Amino acid sequence: MIIQIVILVFIIFALWRTAWRYRKKEISIRELIFWLIFWLVVAFVVAWPQSTNRLADILGVGRGVDVAIYLSILLIFYIIFRIFVKIDKIEKEITKIVRKVAFDKKNEK
Amino acid sequence: MKIIAVIPAYNEEQTIVEVVKKVKQYVDEAVVMDDGSSDNTARLAREAGALVLRHIINRGQGAALKTGIDYALKRGANIIVNFDADGQHQAEDIKAVVDPILENRAEVVLGSRFLSKKSPIPFFRKIVLRGAKIFNYLFLGINFSDPQSGIRALSRFAAEEIDITQDGMAHCSEILAEIFKKKLKAVEVPVVVDYTEYSKSRGQSSWNAFKIASRLIFRKITK
Numbered sequence: 001m002i003i004q005i006v007i008l009v010f011i012i013f014a015l016w017r018t019a020w021r022y023r024k025k026e027i028s029i030r031e032l033i034f035w036l037i038f039w040l041v042v043a044f045v046v047a048w049p050q051s052t053n054r055l056a057d058i059l060g061v062g063r064g065v066d067v068a069i070y071l072s073i074l075l076i077f078y079i080i081f082r083i084f085v086k087i088d089k090i091e092k093e094i095t096k097i098v099r100k101v102a103f104d105k106k107n108e109k
Numbered sequence: 110m111k112i113i114a115v116i117p118a119y120n121e122e123q124t125i126v127e128v129v130k131k132v133k134q135y136v137d138e139a140v141v142m143d144d145g146s147s148d149n150t151a152r153l154a155r156e157a158g159a160l161v162l163r164h165i166i167n168r169g170q171g172a173a174l175k176t177g178i179d180y181a182l183k184r185g186a187n188i189i190v191n192f193d194a195d196g197q198h199q200a201e202d203i204k205a206v207v208d209p210i211l212e213n214r215a216e217v218v219l220g221s222r223f224l225s226k227k228s229p230i231p232f233f234r235k236i237v238l239r240g241a242k243i244f245n246y247l248f249l250g251i252n253f254s255d256p257q258s259g260i261r262a263l264s265r266f267a268a269e270e271i272d273i274t275q276d277g278m279a280h281c282s283e284i285l286a287e288i289f290k291k292k293l294k295a296v297e298v299p300v301v302v303d304y305t306e307y308s309k310s311r312g313q314s315s316w317n318a319f320k321i322a323s324r325l326i327f328r329k330i331t332k
Contacts (some may be wrong), residue, residue, distance in 0.1 A: 088327070095169075103163050
């Protein structure tokens with residue numbers, strides 16, 4: 001199917017970019033290995049979609065694609081939660097800085 | 110007994126002069142906490158005789174309050190009064206919130222709009238405030254008649270104990286939760302609120318309640 005080819009081409013691109021990032025020391029070896037494994041697993045599932053059906057049967061879900069979607073959604077929710085936590089932390093730190101500036105300015109007067 | 114009023118303000122140049130002048134009659138020092146206003150709030154407050162601190166960017170009323178309270182403590186305040194900058198509060202009520210602390214009856218005194226019949230509160234706002242009460246009771250374990258009231262008095266001890274980490278409007282509920290957590294003696298007194306067209310436009314939209322509730326829940330689960 002065309003979509004498989006498109007995605008696989010994209011994955012090759014993603015793998016290349018990941019290796020490039022590692023080369024330029026923008027990501028660590030752990031991140032490199034993580035993303036390599038991640039993309040290879042995705043490539044495998046895309047190239048052989050039937051492989052997910054066994055997993056789906058074990059989990060009691062209709063199709064392999066559905067399993068992928070459920071897991072993806074869970075992952076996305078988790079990531080979004082982590083982002084919220086991070087943003088909250090950043091806001092608190094900004095306030096700390098602004099507060100310090102307010103006191104410093106007052107003391108200068 | 111040094112009484113310092115902390116008045117958080119964001120773009121309140123229309124009312125700040127009158128507020129500062131009125132408040133100064135009832136306290137030793139008035140601190141206006143300018144939360145990144147883009148108008149003349151800071152300058153006018155200073156000219157009216159208040160001590161002014163400025164957040165260079167707007168951080169929210171909770172953040173402004175904490176900065177103001179920290180400053181008041183540095184200036185040796187024994188009692189800190191919180192007062193709104195939009196003209197809603199009556200300066201005469203400062204005496205009502207300060208007295209219980211002077212008489213050693215409480216560490217925190219909260220002004221409540223609902224203990225006296227006189228405040229003309231818009232109907233929809235009443236419903237939302239009811240909801241806030243129930244929410245506060247269920248999730249934070251606190252039971253006060255006016256959770257979002259901006260007029261209160263803190264003893265020095267209470268001001269040092271209470272830690273305000275909510276930058277936005279949720280600080281009101283957070284203060285109540287801190288009172289409960291740190292077992293501070295708190296009482297409520299009736300105050301009168303003046304709902305002018307101006308102050309109604311300055312107030313929070315009632316829909317903010319959902320934002321506040323979700324922020325408080327979020328903090329509770331991430332603590």
